[in-house]
Amino acid sequence: MLDEFSPKVFIEKESSASFGECAIDERLKFALSNRGISRLYAHQCEAIGKIGEGKNIVIVAPTASGKTESYMLPAVLAALRGENVLVVYPTKALSRDQLARWREFSLLGVRAEIFDGDTSDYWREKIKGSPPQVLITNFDMLHFLLMQSRNLSPFWKNLRMVVVDELHTYSGVLGAHVSNIVWRLKRVCEKHQNAKKLQFVCCSATIANAQEFANAIFEEEFEGVQASGAPKPYVEHYVVNPGDESYTTTALKVVKELGKKTLLFGNSHAVVERLGVMAGDMGLSLAVYRAGLEMRERKEIEEEFRSGKVKILATTSALELGIDIGSVDAVVLAGFPGTITRFRQRVGRAGRKGQKAYAVYIARDNPLDQYFAESPERYLEGEPERCFVNPYNEAVSQAHVICASRDFPLADSELSGKRRERASELLQKGMLKRWGSRLIPSKDALRFVKESGIRSEAEPVEIVDANTGRKMGEREEHMAIRELHPGAIYLHGGVHYRGVEFDAKGKIAKIARDASAKGYYTSALHQKEYEALETIKEREVFGRTLYFGRMHIRDTVEGYALKDVYTQETVAKHPLAQELVHEFDTLGIWLDFEGEAHIGNFADGLHALEHVSISMMPAICGSDPAEIGGISYPSGAMAVYEGVAFGNGATAQIFEKYEKVMEMSADRLEKCACEKGCPKCIFSPMCGNNNRYLDKEAGLKIAKEVLKN
Structure with missing residues (x-):
């Protein structure tokens, strides 16, 4: 299969279930039997036992491992005892998907309701007038519910258990919000005379530090439960390097040849929208599913895929989580998703009904994608990343x-x-x-x-249709100056727009439809500067001092490059009439390479080493690649910073494992087959200089000399 793409092929063998011994309350057996469950896995029994002992636990579970029963059965028993349960899912779509599961216990008198942004005013008033035993929400809504807590006073007074699903999704600055919301939740319950100590039950994808991460988020002590008892399907893994054509084109060709019910994952809204447009040009029937869709449209797409009317979904991380969309035969990843954890979550969507599954990884031309494409055992068997949080941002x-x-x-x-x-x-x-x-x-x-909301640390930039005045969305300022400046091509709902005006003071970006933009995209040309403000900690690495602390970043967009969407080649460059500047304080690491300054073409080599090392860092800290930035100077100074104001904690993880970053960087530079540098090693789509002033050979010499120390 897929022979024309010359793939590497690896087999992941199926494994059988490991069952445990634990009594199931007679009142709950009917709901389990309706789902064909007569016995519980070993990890489910362990989790239920620890919850029964009143412990805070975090269940570390891959996709389709039965984690839901691990917390749902004890939660229903708590409700039957007259205690309330708060259940927090990361998305509205997942909340609605899981509501049906909770309502299977309604015959026992356990009432579950959703209170989120899609809940109608009528139902909100019904819930306030008569709170359910199980309240389902997300942290965005909980943030506001706490400020109006008197509306649900009986619920808070009797709250005992808090369930947080998909804990790993709160890594980074969102986790800082969650940690503070949890602090407020405990306080609100006390104010409503709740004498119970809240018990927290969390589920997470497989990450390296789930227990430590839960301790930090909730400021409580947790015990871990490893979900290893569920069966796994037989999976054929394919690794494809696209060659001369774009990875998106190759991904669509692979999907077409597979001819199976497939999830096609892209790593951003823009990529998924682009896949939708390109699929239409190729005569491929494909639906786009991403965050931001109206609930009605989202439900229609889910049902059409579930029924088989639609057989291919191009999606972002919106379907990475446990939404039930029926049987999936194949998963195609258009690019490495940044972390091993997310890779495994996506691949785990296939074969959940026990059938043979197919997982195809289309490697992009960037260092991290190529690092894993060369040795797939790194993501099949390697240690997953660590989650991070800075609660005191x-x-x-x-x-x-x-x-x-x-x-x-x-x-x-x-x-x-x-x-x-x-x-x-x-x-x-x-x-x-x-x-x-x-x-x-x-x-x-x-x-x-x-x-106020919890999805942005600063006031966002509004996106407005220049012709109608209609608000079309929002974007964080640090991304808006790169994506919505005058001349920028912006995809919205599969339609091409051009930036026509950017009001930095008023935080408004105006865009207008432009059919001539089809077939192109833009990349901002920008310069970055940093200033170290405060050292928090330091240590010796490779015979020099590595610092971690506070720094100030100034990012200036000076122009943009127009590129071909199919070849990624630069067609033209244009300056901006007025530069756009974004400044902020954040956290980061910095060190000096002046000891290697004798190496020929040192400045360009250091710039190349900066690029490849930044590309490798998501594999260490688990951050989104867009959350980390880098700066290097001809003097030998190099800095890595967190791309959000006041920091999210990512570089604290990198600080501890910087040696591994350097080893991975040298490995990629040495193994890349190109002569002078390419997207697979040192070219970066985020480079403000459009990948000028780079020297691969000098970068490798610097890395090797550093590693000798």
Whole structure:
């Protein structure tokens, strides 16, 4: 199969189930029997036992391992005892998918309801008037529910168990929000005279530090449960390097040849939309499924795929999670998703009914994709990445201290450490004010609270149709200046738009339809500078000092390159009439390579080494590649920074494993077959210089000399 693509082929053998011994409450057996379940896996029994002992647990489970029963059965028993359960899923789609499972227990008198952004006003009032035993939501909505907690006072007063599914999705800055929301949740329950100690039950994909990550997010002690008892299907793995054509073109050709019910994963909205347009040009029937679709449209696509009316879905991480879309025979990955964890989650969607499964990995021309394509055992058998969080991110922590004062007035005794510092700063800024012995939000703070969300650390840029004035969406500022500047090509709903105006002060980007943009895309040309502000810790690596701390970043977009969508070749370059600048403080690491300055063409070599090392870092820290940036100077200074204001904790992981980054970088430079550099080793789509001033040979010499130390 797929012979024309000259793939590498690997077989993952099937494995049988390992069952445990644990009693199932007679009242629950009927629901399990309806699903054909008569026995529980060993890890399900272990999880149920620990939950019964009142422990906080994190269940580390691959896709289709039966994790839902591990927490659902104890949660239903808690509801039958008269206790309330809060269930938090990462997406609205997953909440609605799982609601049917919860409602299988309605005959026992257990009522489950969803309260999220898609819940109608009618149902919101019904829930407030009579709260269910099981309330399903997401952290975005929980953030606002806590500020209006009196509407659900009986629920908070009787809350005992909190279930958080897909914990690994909260790595990074979103995890900082989640950690602060959990702090507020505990406080709100206390204010509603809840004498129970909340019990937390989490599920995560397979990551290297699930227990440590849960401890950090919830500020509680957790025990881990490894889900290894579920059966696994027989999987044929194919690794394809596209050659001269684009990886998206190859991915669509592979899907067509497979001729099976397939999920085609892309790594961004833009890529998935592009796949949809290209599939139409190739006469391939394909539906696009991604976040941001209306619930009705989302449900229609899910049902059409489930029924077989649609056999190919191009999707983002929206279907990486456990939404039931029926049988899937094949998974095609258009590019490595950044981490081993996400790779395994996506591949795990195929063969869930026990049938033979196919997994095809289309490697892009970038260093990380090629690193794993060369040795697939690295993702098939290698150690998964670590999740990370910085709960005290300054901007995030300040926002939630304000929100906590809106939940209930804050007493000084309720604040400690960094949160006490944030409250003091907010008092000085006039965002908090004294009300007797307590702190309450000012009018400006109340306006901030009303508009605040947890998906962005700063006010986003609005995307507006220049011809109609209609708001079309939002984008974080650091991405907006690169994607929505005048002249930028922007895909929305499969339609090509051009940036026509960017109001940096008003945070509005205007775009207009442009049919002539079809077949092209743009890449921003920008310059970056950094300044180290504070060293938090340091250590010796390779005979030099590696620093981790606070830094200031200035990113200036000066122009853009117009590129062919099929070949990625640069067609033209255009300067901007007015530069766009984004500045922020963040966390990062920095070190000096001046000891290698004697190597010929040193500056270009260091630039090349910076590119390849940045590309490797997601495999170490588990971050999205877009969350990490790099800067190198001809003097020998190099810095790696976190792309969000005040940092998300990613570079703290890199700081601890920098030696591995250098080893991986040298390996990629040495094994790449090109002579002077290519996208598979040192070219980066994020390069502000459009991949000029690079020297592969000099970069390899620097890496080898460093490793000798």
